[in-house]
Amino acid sequence: MRCETAFRLILSECLEEVATNHEALSSGDPAALHQTRIALTRLKAAVAFYGPMVADTEWTRLKSELKWLSAHLGATRDLDVAIGNSKGLPEEHMLQTARTDAFEALKDALQSDRYWQWFDGMWDWVGSGPWAARQDRRAAQRRAVPVSVFHARRLARWHGKLCQKSRGLQGMGKNKRHRVRLASKRLRYAIEFSEGGLPPDEYASWRTVLKHLRKGQQLLGELNDDEVRRALLESADALAQRAHERKAKHQRVHERKRKSRLLRRAADVYRKIAD
Incomplete structure (x- = not known):
């Protein structure tokens, strides 16, 4: 093909x-x-x-x-x-x-x-x-180009890049770890695309890689889910805090205006008393 x-x-x-x-x-x-x-x-x-x-x-x-x-x-x-x-x-x-x-x-x-x-x-x-x-x-x-030729060459290249990116995974920050997860997804799907396009004996060697990719993707996915949930909650907390601050500010403005109004009226009353 x-x-x-x-x-x-x-x-x-x-x-x-x-x-x-x-x-x-x-x-x-x-x-x-x-x-x-x-x-x-x-x-x-x-x-x-x-x-x-x-x-x-x-x-x-x-x-x-x-x-x-x-x-x-x-x-x-x-x-x-x-x-x-x-x-x-x-x-x-x-x-x-x-x-x-x-x-x-x-x-x-x-x-x-x-x-x-x-x-x-x-x-x-x-x-x-x-x-x-x-x-x-x-x-x-x-x-x-025949699929068997292109896929073999391209899979090897993507596999090599992922191996480089994943070195030192335990010490990575979330951004680098996220890039490893995305590269894992891409390689996984590329291997799945290649089934039927590569000779059976050649594809067999990729099945083991595919198995490990699925497990790695699951683990990194769980880490990502935890980080996303935490970010969502922090964002919601920040929004709630800003809403609370806006409400408090509005209340302070309202109280200052009320204080000014009451004092003005009281002053008028006491001026009348003085007269």
Whole structure:
């Protein structure tokens, strides 16, 4: 199979998953939200994996729109996870309220013209984007490379990069650790994309890596969930504190005005007494 064909099949599968979950997602289903995010993460991983072949100006535009959509999806999903980790705790109600607000913003995004223009634009780009129309020799060669050749080379490169990034993991700050988690996701999906594209004996060596990636992703994901929950609570506390400070300031202003008014009236009374 040519790389061009494999890329179109992978992205079509991702977009079909997004379409399948759209109605349930718009109704607030947390499972549909999770599946949509996975589909879009796989889509971004596939574009990055085939980057030399498909990078063009239209993808730059679509990627920007995808970032907008992902922000809405991520905000709601983060709250779903935080709520799941806060059952029976005092902050659960506060997180539920924040989730309602985040979902309303997500729902508006999913029903907007902007969303549908992005979604239709993705299909157009996959089928006949600028990347597919390039006539220069190098571009044609990239599209025609057999999957078995390209995937073997690309997987080895991504694996090497992840090994470098993950060194010293225990001493890393959250930002570097987050980058390791994202690189792990991308490599995991790339390995999954490669099943059927690599010879069975060659793919077998990647199964062990895949097993470890899934476990590592789970552990780093749990750490990330804890950090996100903590950040959400700190943000909510900060908002509550600012609201309290605004209320207190308003109360002080009100009290000063009342004091001034009462003193003015009292002074008038005592001037009359003096007269």
